Amino acid sequence: MTMAISTKTATTKMSSSAEIATQIKTLLKPHNDEGLDAARLDELRKVFASLIQSNEFSLERTPTRNSSLPLSSSSVQHKWHAFLRTSHKKFLLQLCDRVESGKRTALRTLWGVVATSPTLSSNSAYQVVSTTLLRLLVRVVSRLPTWDKSIHHMLQAEFLQPYRDVQYYTLIATVTIANEIYKQGTSVEEDDQEKQVQAERLVQLLMLIPIPTSQQELDNDDGLLFPPPKNAVPERLHEDDNAASDDSGGDDDDDDDATVASTSSVEDADTNDKPEQHKEPARKKRKTVQRFAFSQLRCHHRAWSRAWLAVLRLPLSTSSLKQTxxxxxxxxxxxxxxxLHFADFFMSAYDQPQKLHSVLALDGLFLLITKHGLEYPGxxxxxxKLLTPSVFYVKYKPRFLRLLETCISRNELLPAHIVAAFIKRTLRCCLQAPPASILVGLALCSNWLRKHGETACLVHRLPPIDSDGDGNLRDAFDSETDDPEQxxxxxxxxxELEALSQHYYPAVVTMAKSIGREDxxxxxxxxxxxxxxxxxxSLFEQERKRKSTKKFKPSLTFVQPEGLFLTDDVFAGFLSSRSSPGTAEEGTNE
Structure with a gap:
């Protein structure tokens, strides 16, 4: 009787499976119309999502034979799962082809597949994001032909921003995809350009991930795509996490190292230590908090570091390098x-011949030197070498001059001859700079002279006269060398201050004369x-709005002109010759 019921149930499932198989085969056929094709793929996603939800189909595990079913039914079951697996692969290939051709709806459908296809953890206690599908999504995103605002908003608002577990596993997937790209050959120039595009997409994807800055931020954030049950025990660290800890090579917070330790293990440890507590009564028990890998600040930061280091090994385009x-x-x-793992990247960008890259790398490199003990003698x-007159004309001038001020003023251990070289070179640049930039240069030199008092001799020393007796001034400063030591x-x-005190703009004159005074x-x-x-x-508007206390108008020339043109000008007699015939004609008419 039981065998008859099982056979009947199997027959019912087979009939329903046949209907689903027919539906899947129909939906797998592409459609020429773009809208209908997108609707077809989304309907196919819903079919597989319902099968996964009913445990009839799984991406990660192979179904086992049910002993209660006849051998023929078990064989049909295996064929059914093989059909579902093959159809699902075809479905994913169709999605990937459409995403790589720039179809945004296909990208949203692929994200829907990830969101509705969880996998079990290694201890089968709870559901987690499918790393296989997530790697597929990251790989497809790296091959996007364009990256516009709609894709940017979609990935940020729907994919990354709301879910901490997705952020964590995306970082791990990014490491895998970046390593795959890095291992590809670069024999053809087109392959290298393709690598640059893929690296640019990965950089743009990483910039969308909001990395947590504190453990409290993670504890208070309950945004998870697949939240585990409250009584679930955290699994062992992911293999990539263990590799991350090996790559980082550091001893992180000891309190977070016990990722897998349960409360009972902590109590056992405390029990074993009880005899020693008589010797050390002040010793306190350490309470270990169980957290999942995607809920640990340490794991997020390690995955964040590994993802960026993996992407930075790839060839970056100029725009990607600037953004990074x-x-x-x-x-x-x-x-x-x-x-300090990022020191090589910053130093290579700082030593590049393009000044823009060197200026942009200056910020990170100075941060590593001052706060993390990086030794970089050059x-x-x-x-x-970057301090040239052209810097005062480019759009990144504010950024460079702000960093220049920080590098010289905050380092009080700089030798006097190095500071003096920067002061001299800045003033030389001011001689060829516009008024707005001259004011910044004079402000920098004023601060450096007061910060480093040993350079005050430059203000009060007169340049020696050349020995040949022609009255020319000789400057010992070598303006041609790019080495401040020489x-x-x-x-x-x-x-140069004396030359700038003769400038046409009054603010420059005032500031140049004030440098070096006791007041x-x-x-x-x-x-x-x-x-x-x-x-x-801004300087023009400032002068225009300023109310002058003088009763006379400001002079515009050194000599009061007698006419529109000077006497020795080629057009000096032009107006008089043009007006004389008219005057004679008027007299005749009278």
């Missing part, structure tokens, strides 16, 4: 265990930020 150099100092370095030599700035003088020592240091916002337009 700006993003890393503020978002990545403060949230990784060992920021840092100030390269910084000195510039001989301390043997020179700041004659300047009583005033606070200049805030460079106040000067960086100045432009030709």
């Amino acid at each position: 150099l700006i993003f890393l100092p503020s978002k990545v370095l403060p949230n990784v265990h060992d920021p 840092f100030y030599k390269q910084l000195y 510039a001989q700035a301390l043997q020179s003088s700041l004659w 300047e020592l009583q005033t606070p240091l200049h805030d460079i930020t106040d000067f960086l916002s100045h432009t030709y337009k």
Whole structure:
């Protein structure tokens, strides 16, 4: 009787499975219309999602034979699961092809597949994000032909922003995909360009991930795609996490190392230590908190570091390199265990011949030197090389001058001859700079002279007269060299201040004359930020709105003109010759 019921149940399942199989075969056929094709793929996603929810289909495990069913029914069951697995692979291939061709609806459908296809943890206690599907999604995102605002918003708002577990496993998947790209050959130039595009997409994807900054932030955030049950025991660290700890090579917070330790193990440890507590009564028990890998700050930061290090090995385009150099100092370095792992990347960008990359790398490199103990002897030599008149005309001038002020002013151990070389070179650049940039340069030199008092001799020393007796001034400063050690700035003088005191703009004259005076020592240091916002337009508007207390108008020339043109000008008699015939004609008419 039991066998008859089982056979009847199996027959019913087979009939329903046949209907589902027919539906899947129909939905797997592509459609020429783009809208109907997108609807077909989304309907196919719903079919597989219902099968996964009813435990009739699984992506990660092979179904076992049911002993209560006849051998023929078990064989049919295996064929059914093989059909589902093959059909699901075809479905994913169709989705990937459409995403790589730029179909946004296919990308949203693929994310729906990830969101409705969880897998069991290693201890089968709870559901987690399928790392296989997530790697597929990250791989497809790296091959997107374009990256516009709609894709940016979709990935950020629907995919990454709401779910901490998705963020964590996406970082792990990014490491895998970046390593795959890195291992590919670069024999053809087109392959190298394709690598740059893939690296750019991975950089853009990583920039969308909001990395947590504290454990409390993770504890208070309950946004998980697949939240585990309250009584679930955390599984062992993911293999990638263990590799991350090996790569990081560091001893992280000891309190977080016990990822898998249960409360009972902590109590046992405390029990074993009881005899020793008589010797050390002040010793306190350490309470271990059970947390999943995606709920640990340490795991997030290690995955964050590994993902960025893996992507930075890839060939980056110029735009990606700029974005990365700006993003890393503020978002990545403060949230990784060992920021010195990024030193090679910053140093290689800093030593590049393109000044823009060197300027952008300056921020992160100085952060590593001052806060993390990086030794880079050639840092100030390269910084000195970047200080040229062209810097005062480019759009990244505020960023560079702000960092230049930080590098010189905050390092009080700089030798006097190095500081003097920067002062001299800055003033030389001011001689060829616009008024707004001259004000910034003078403010920098004023701060450096007051910060490093041993350079005050430059202000009060007069340049020696050349020995040939022709009256020319000889400057010991070598303006051609790019090495501040060889510039001989301390043997020179700041004659440039005298030249700038003859400038046509009054503010420049006033500031140039104030540098080196005793009353300047009583005033606070200049805030460079106040000067960086100045432009030709702002200075003009400032002068135009200023109310003059003088009763006479400001002079515009050195000599009062007698006419529109000077007497020795080629057009001097042009107006008089043009007006004489008219005058004679008027007299005749009268």
